[in-house]
Amino acid sequence: MTATVPSRIQPQVEFRSGTQQSERRQQSDHSQRSHQNASQSTRHNFGYSHSAGNRIAVLWFPDWPVQAALLEETRRGISPESPAIALASNHRITACCDKARAQGVRRGMKLRAAQALCPSMVVRDADPQRDGRLFSSIVEELDDVSASLEVLRPGMVALNLTAATRFYGSEQVALERFIDAAAHEGIDATAGAADELSTAIIAARHRVLGAVVQPGDSVAFLYQQPLSVLLAEPALGCQKDTVETLAGLGISTLGELTELPTTAISTRFGSAGLHCHRIASAQQQRKVAPGAVELDLSASITPEAPITRVDEAAFIARMLADQVHRQLATQGLNCVRIKIAAETDDGTMISKIWRTTTALTEHATAERVRWQLDGWLSSGGAGAIVELSLIPLETQIPTNTGSIIEADTAVAEETTATVVSRLQSMLGFDAVQQPHAVGGRGVADRVRFLPYGQAAENIREPGRRSAEWIGAIPSPLPTRLGGGLDHPASRVRLVDKHGNPIFVTAEALLSADPVGMSWGKKKFQVLGWSVPWPVDTGWWESEISDESQRLARMQLVGKNAGDQHPKAWLLVWQHRAWRIEAMY
Template sequence: MAAPITEPVASAAGRVLALWCPDWPATAAAIAGDLPPQHPIAVVHANRVIACSAPARGAGVRRGMRKRQAQSACPEMTVMTTDDHRDGRVFEPVVTVVADLVPVVEVLRPGLLVVPSGNATRYFGGEEVLAEKLIDAVAASGVEVQVGVADELFTAVLAARQGSHVTPGEDAAYLAGRPIADLAIEPSLSDPTRMELVDLLRRLGISTIGAFADMSVRDVATRFSADAVVAHRLANAVPGRPPSGQLATADLVIEHLCDPPIDRVDSAAFLGRRLADELARRLAAASAACTRLTVEAVTERGQRHARTWRCAQPLTPEATADRIRWQLEGWLTGGRAGAEDRPDSPISMLRLEPIEVAAAGTLQYSLSGNGLPDDPEVGERARRSLVRVQGLLGGDAVQLPIPSGGRRPGDRITMVALGDERIPARDPDAPWPGRLPQPTPAVLLDTPIQLLDLTGQPVEVTARGGFTTEPTTVRMERNGTERGSWELRWWAGPWPTGIDDTADGVIACAQVLLDDSRALLLRYRARTWVVEGVYE
């Protein structure tokens, strides 16, 4: 193993302090609903719990539970649907409280922000003192918060989840013993595909961040994805930003004079959408993408209100518009902070300033999200692309798979046209005795083949569900011409799955491993074998 990456130890001036509000979607829902802290509450998305309060967890509610299961565990619990705008609006007073103590604040997402602790530490007399003051100030507004301090932003965010203070220069040692899943625990700092990397590393026996950090950079870069290199840098406690980061130019800054001035949330949201689209056009023209953005509002009387937003993935127009709305809605309504923190007059100017941009050529967008709703922007981007394709090719040309019921792998997926109601052809929760167990083939086919024995004779399935002779070869023919022949290294089955009344024979399936390491699922019906699926 090569030695881990090393860089000069960060000084206290470059330290980062992270503030994390546990279960923020549930906390924001309780604040918006004016519910007492001891009242159990859960936030659901797609009929599953994505966040719950401490009283709800005490009653047995857990993330990932179905809504009905959670309600049976805690009948008195209030259930609310997820609302990103509510989360952002309610978080604005918390940011205001922190900004009163530490002027430079970066919001990673509603419920999580970071501040540079250097100057503030010297002013307040130590990192512990600063952390205590921030906790007390936020707690006074009725919000629970945990603080973490470390050299690097990623380490500080993980430390905040445990309320830890990492000694200067000890980030790598702090990360070494943490589970590998922590690389993807915070969606605002990870690629949407990071969880796939974590699952792969687990299967390879790498269970801790330290074990991953001990791998050489060359091995990581050649064997895994580009995001794995970024994760490897985080594991070694070096800056997590990719080398493509660059300073924004003045041409990307947008200043809009509001005429008439804005004093309503809906007007601010509409303008924010327009400015977000304009910023996206300027970034596209410059072949760049924004990863840190400052949104500043100025009132007619000169009062200023600015927030800096940091994202792991480049900001899309929708994400930019959402952040403008969250910030201005929280400021215009005052939130829980009181009327004294509202603007002293209507907003006369909005300014969008990209603080950090990356070359667009170094970025690769994913077409799907990574589960509960870690990256809804990616899913929305994919949906809009599919709608455009559907408009070009017709309504039935774009179809989406939904889980269905059945015994065959192909029966367990129902294809539904985009925009239609997602109703499966068969009940997926029915017992379906005799269905193929997991894992399911990754690729479904319906390709005729011949299953032969050692003498070249066809292998069939008897009425009692066994092979007539031992199979040794799989041969594929097309139009009477042999397309390929493969020896079997291993086989299992056959397993009878039914009776074919039309052909007076048995229906069965078998699994085989070819000499080129491909694994196939075969199906036997009407005295004919077909490749029904390929395992990957």
């Protein structure tokens, strides 16, 4: 590893508001000199007061996926081939180091474009499992210096700074211990401290070395931050569309956001806007490792044989996640903080707490359990696991986020996935079906329903050659299906100019030109129609006696006397009768 971390955090930015510095100037001349620059840079007195009883520290590991890849190679004795490294998935950059970034490489960039900017850059495959597994080993080092610790995501961890300060004597010493523990094997990390978790997250990413926001100074610190910090860190849980809309309205800093009325934010942006406003106003008061929920929503499992392999752990993780989320569903709750606890074959108890800003889905829970077990088993120090438990520590009532059938955005997809996951946990995996486009002749034949989340494997794609589907409905396809060919209301009657019913002959032709169509009590004047086409060639030959094989389709346009615009239908001739299969 080429990255190094100073064992001391003396160069770290220390933020104090103008009010506190004025008080300190009255106490001593030395304090006046030491904080003069900070006093000049902070001109606003926001009158914000906050108890120093709940201080939170956050450690941020910049570009953690890159650091994890380098750490894995270092442990294998492999030296980096180049100082510039990036990770890619599906031919796009997912993470890169500072040296690659200095050459213009950015996340989301196409791999070829990135390699053109930085030809010497080494590219590795992105691996979320590796990120979670190796981060668990770093967290083990932090466990030795902090009693209250929560993993926000692989690459970021929150610690109870108040408890650590009482133990080590001062925040400065406590933060030094955190940084020293995080510097395990040359890992790069920065620290931030504040009264609130969200402010501490922003402080950890402040400039190069992070920032320590003094008690009561959160609003003043956040006031100067650009609005873009809300999207810089996924752990803040801010929606991209909401932040981009705020920026489009001219909001450029968190201070400008706090000046907007809360009612206006709630009316225009809903819960997503209020979440951003609370962060900017330093109103988030969640502690690190608060008390557990009163309801017992935990789930435990004692395997017949001790767990020693990662594949066994993955299977157990899915089982436990399913049990926990079923219990959460019965109570109508979401989980945002969960404890993973295990007992090894030598009687040792090990545990880890994971926190998220959004509600944990069953898949997300199983993924975190798998990461944690992979880390414990791969490290070799935990031993075989004889009992595993999942304990929800913090739950919340689901908020109303409005309709989930919105624009095709990542936020809407994530919301939909969360809702569907809860429904599946209550009603079963097959209860929620998702349509997939497939090849076929009829309208209903071209849609296949599978349980939501199941991969659509071995399904013929609609883009195959049309010759494979002789008699398929031509484009454009109908937009609405009827009640089915067996539904009584689907039957219609076509007549010619003499009022005689029209049928399909053995040659797959109409017996006469249609003039009118009756559908129940409604009468339509026929304006146009297509030539009938059979579903299977040769079915109309007189030798075929199976009536179920006689099927022909026809498109027809008609208009009712009371309608302003004409309508179009897809008709089916079967069992010597006309029926409406679909409407355009």
